[in-house]
Amino acid sequence: MNALRTEAAIQARRQATEEMLERLRTALAALARDHAPVTxxxxxxxxxxxxxxxxxNQQARAIIEQTTRSSRTPSAIAASNRTQPVWKERALNAEDALARAQREIRTQRTHIAELLGKIRDLEHDLPEGSLQRLVTENTTLKQQARQLTQENQRIQERLASARQNNRFMDKRIADLEAHLAPYLTAPSTPTTP
Known part of the structure; x- marks a missing residue:
C-alpha cells in the first residue's frame, strides 16, 4: 500500500516537473520571439x-543553456535582422498610440476641470454642516479602504507563505517516502522462537 502511494507520489512529481519544463520551453520561445533578454x-x-x-533542476538548466547557445547562431542573427522592419513598424505604431493617448489625456483633464467647477458650484448650495459631514465620511471611508488594503496584503503574504511551506512539505514527504521505499518493499525475514 505504501509502495503504491510512494510510486504515485513519485509519478505525480515527475509529471509536475515535465509540465514545468514544457512551460519553460514555451517561455523561452516567447522571449526569443519577442527578442527579450533571457533572465x-x-x-x-x-x-x-x-x-x-x-x-x-538539471534539465531546466540544460534547456536554458541549449536555447541561449542556439540563439547566437548566424542563422538566428540573420533571422533577427529580417525582423527589424517589423520592429520599426511597431515603434511607429507605438508613437502614434502615444500621441493619441496624450490628446485623450488633455481632453480628459479639460473635462475633469469642468466637472470640478460644477462640484464647487454645488458646494455653495449645500448647508454649512453637510459639507463637513461629507468630508468626515470621505476621510473615514479612505481610512477603511487603507485598512482593508493592508489586511488584504497581510492575507496575501500569509497565503504565499503557506503555499511555500506546503511545497516544501510535499518535497520533504516525497523525499522521505523515497528514502523509506527500500525498507518497506524488502522481504521480511522469518523469526525463529
Whole structure:
C-alpha cells in the first residue's frame, strides 16, 4: 500500500516537473520571439515556475543553456535582422498610440476641470454642516479602504507563505517516502522462537 502511494507520489512529481519544463520551453520561445533578454526572473515569471526550480533542476538548466547557445547562431542573427522592419513598424505604431493617448489625456483633464467647477458650484448650495459631514465620511471611508488594503496584503503574504511551506512539505514527504521505499518493499525475514 505504501509502495503504491510512494510510486504515485513519485509519478505525480515527475509529471509536475515535465509540465514545468514544457512551460519553460514555451517561455523561452516567447522571449526569443519577442527578442527579450533571457533572465532568470523573466523566465520564472513567464513560465510560472520558481527561480529555485530553474537553478536546481538539471534539465531546466540544460534547456536554458541549449536555447541561449542556439540563439547566437548566424542563422538566428540573420533571422533577427529580417525582423527589424517589423520592429520599426511597431515603434511607429507605438508613437502614434502615444500621441493619441496624450490628446485623450488633455481632453480628459479639460473635462475633469469642468466637472470640478460644477462640484464647487454645488458646494455653495449645500448647508454649512453637510459639507463637513461629507468630508468626515470621505476621510473615514479612505481610512477603511487603507485598512482593508493592508489586511488584504497581510492575507496575501500569509497565503504565499503557506503555499511555500506546503511545497516544501510535499518535497520533504516525497523525499522521505523515497528514502523509506527500500525498507518497506524488502522481504521480511522469518523469526525463529
Amino acid at each position: 532568470v526572473a523573466a523566465l520564472a515569471r513567464t513560465a510560472r515556475v520558481s527561480r529555485t526550480f530553474l537553478y536546481q
